[in-house]
Amino acid sequence: MQLATLKQPPYTGEAPLASCHLQGMANILEAQGLVDAKRKLYLAWGFSWDGEGGELCNRRRWIPLANATYDLSIRRHDFSSWQDATAVETELASASLPFVAAVDSFYVPSEHFQVRHFDHTLLVLRADLTGATLVDPMNAPEARHYGRKTYELMRTHACVPRFHLYCSSTYPARLTPEEEFRRTLEALDESIDGWPNSIAALDAFIDAARQESMPIRVAEPAAEHLYLAGLFEFLGEQEPQLGEFARKFASLSKRWYFVHTLSVQTETSARSQRSRLLRLLRDLRDREVALHATLKSAVRRKEIVGRRAENLAERQPQKAQIRQGDPS
Amino acid sequence: MRQKIEEVLRTEANLGLDPQDLGRDVDLHSAGMTSFASVNVMLALEDEFGVEFPDRLLNRSVFSTIANLERALGELVDQPAGVEPR
Numbered sequence: 078m079q080l081a082t083l084k085q086p087p088y089t090g091e092a093p094l095a096s097c098h099l100q101g102m103a104n105i106l107e108a109q110g111l112v113d114a115k116r117k118l119y120l121a122w123g124f125s126w127d128g129e130g131g132e133l134c135n136r137r138r139w140i141p142l143a144n145a146t147y148d149l150s151i152r153r154h155d156f157s158s159w160q161d162a163t164a165v166e167t168e169l170a171s172a173s174l175p176f177v178a179a180v181d182s183f184y185v186p187s188e189h190f191q192v193r194h195f196d197h198t199l200l201v202l203r204a205d206l207t208g209a210t211l212v213d214p215m216n217a218p219e220a221r222h223y224g225r226k227t228y229e230l231m232r233t234h235a236c237v238p239r240f241h242l243y244c245s246s247t248y249p250a251r252l253t254p255e256e257e258f259r260r261t262l263e264a265l266d267e268s269i270d271g272w273p274n275s276i277a278a279l280d281a282f283i284d285a286a287r288q289e290s291m292p293i294r295v296a297e298p299a300a301e302h303l304y305l306a307g308l309f310e311f312l313g314e315q316e317p318q319l320g321e322f323a324r325k326f327a328s329l330s331k332r333w334y335f336v337h338t339l340s341v342q343t344e345t346s347a348r349s350q351r352s353r354l355l356r357l358l359r360d361l362r363d364r365e366v367a368l369h370a371t372l373k374s375a376v377r378r379k380e381i382v383g384r385r386a387e388n389l390a391e392r393q394p395q396k397a398q399i400r401q402g403d404p405s
Numbered sequence: 406m407r408q409k410i411e412e413v414l415r416t417e418a419n420l421g422l423d424p425q426d427l428g429r430d431v432d433l434h435s436a437g438m439t440s441f442a443s444v445n446v447m448l449a450l451e452d453e454f455g456v457e458f459p460d461r462l463l464n465r466s467v468f469s470t471i472a473n474l475e476r477a478l479g480e481l482v483d484q485p486a487g488v489e490p491r
Contacts, residue, residue, distance in 0.1 A: 331440075335463065338444045346448070353457070360460065 082108050083175055083202055088115050089218040093334060095296035098198040099139075099304055100214050101177035102151065102243055105200070108175070111147060111249040116311040117257075118143050119304035120264035123275035126282040131292035133282050135275075135301055142264040146257075148250035155239040162232065162240035166204045169244055175202050176244035181234035184227060187216040194236045201242075204228065258315050261308070262376055269373050276366065283358045289351050293340035293358070299333035302326045318375060325368055332361055406482075409453050410474050414438075417445040429472040434465070443468045450474070456481040 086104035103115035111117060121138035140151050156162040169176055182189040182197035189195040199213040202220060209228040212220050223231075232240055252260065268275075286293055306327035313320020336357050343350040375381070414424040414433070421437040438446070446468060451457055456478065458467070467477045 331465070334440065335444065338441055342444050342448065348452070356460065 083200055083212060084220040086200065086212060086214045086218055089214045092215045093300060093303060094337070096300035096303060097215055098177050098179075098243055099300065101198050101200050102245070104212075104214055105175055105177065105245060106147075106149070106151075106249065109245065109248055110251075111149075113311065115304075116307040117147070117261070119301065119308060120146060120261060120268075122265070122268040122301065122305055123271055124279040124282070124298065125275070126278045126285075128281070128285075130294075131286070132294040132297070133279070134297040138268070139301075139304075142267065146260045146264050147252070148247065149245050150247040151243065151245040153241060153243050155241045157239070159229070159233050159240055162242070166201070166242070170203050170205050172246065173203075174244055174246055175200055176242045177201070178204075178232060178242040179237045179240065180231040181236050182216075182231075183234070184223075184231035185211070185213055185216065187213070194234055196236045196238065198243075254315065258312070261312065262381070265372075265376060269369065269376065272369050272373075276362070279362055279365070283355065283362060286355060286358060287351075289349065292344065293336065293354055295333050295337045295340075299330050299337055302330035302333060306330060316381060318378070319381075322368075322372055322375070329361070329364060329368070332357070332364070336361065406475055406478060407471065410450070410471055410478070413446060413449045413453055414471075417449045418442050424471070427471060429475070430470050432469055433471070434469060438468075450478065454478055454482055 083104060087107055088100050088103050092100040099119060100115070103118055106114035106118055119139045120142040121135055123135050123138060125134055125136045126132075137153060140153065143149055144151055154162070154165055156165070166176070166178075177198050178201045179196055179198050181194050183191060183194045185197070185199065187197065189197075197213075197215075199211055199215075202210040202212060204210075206225060208222055208224045210220055210222050211228075212218060231237075285291055303326075306323045309319055309321075309323040309326060313323060336354060339350055339357075340354055411424040414420060414427075418424070418433060418438040419442045420427070420433065427433075427436060434443075443465075447458060447463070458477070458481070462477050462481075467473050
């Protein structure tokens, strides 16, 4: 893996809320050999809600789908103690594996530097007893070394959920464009088929949001749609009829971010925005359902299904050749 | 109306320069207003003018220039009572 390339990562600049870890992982996967990783890594579309609190999410479905599509081993680690986190970081360092770590941006150059405590993620090229070499693709995309004490402070502040980190320890599969296209659509099929559960979760969330006291946090769906826009831009280069969905997902991303920002900004204001937020959420729900119907129809069009069947037929003889070659 | 809009932009938009120096058709996002700040601008304009932007006017284009804001607010402020409820 070209670890040195991470000192000047390809994906830099503003990462909207709830997407900085995706930017970080895209950089790692690109260094590990997944070309155009930022547009390819996010393959999940849906909603999940745990029934409590105000956070709408998708249970990190993107991780197993990316792993299945590209034979990766992306994992998110959550720890109950800093000691446990340190043990895993030491293992990663001994294997020369970079990772994306959650930090308190109070301690790193950013708009929050020494102003407020705010969770963020960035690349850790190496962390050991002497300190850590970090690259923040969003705020300061060059390698900087921090002493152990400062690194521990930024990793262990209360705003950092469970000292979590993301890593991947296997090289991506080398796929032909046709195989990649087929696998990507298989991953999307999972979201399309799982839609009834997604809409049920979204409906339950919107229903609960009628309570004035419930915070509305929808930054994760906003980030998800942003990355899906990139995915469909990529797919559109192979199948133009899929490219139109890039614009639709980008538009939905902006709407989800607007709802999130409006909710956060007005939480303590005198004038309630609840009825407006509910109206916007219901509108989003309708748009999501409409998009699902057209996307399902698009990916299951005869010519696309035919392309996928051809890929499968081409693959099967290869599988047979491998078995014939096995020693008896 | 323009003066009130400028005052709101001055306090909420985080622009790189004084709104008074901006042309009516200058893109506010290019001048430094983020999506985050545009939400604050929207809320402040609603408070200032006693209106609520309807969903059809909640788009980037409306908040892209002072001219577009003037047009949108002019439409909302001129509406008879009850047509655009808050």
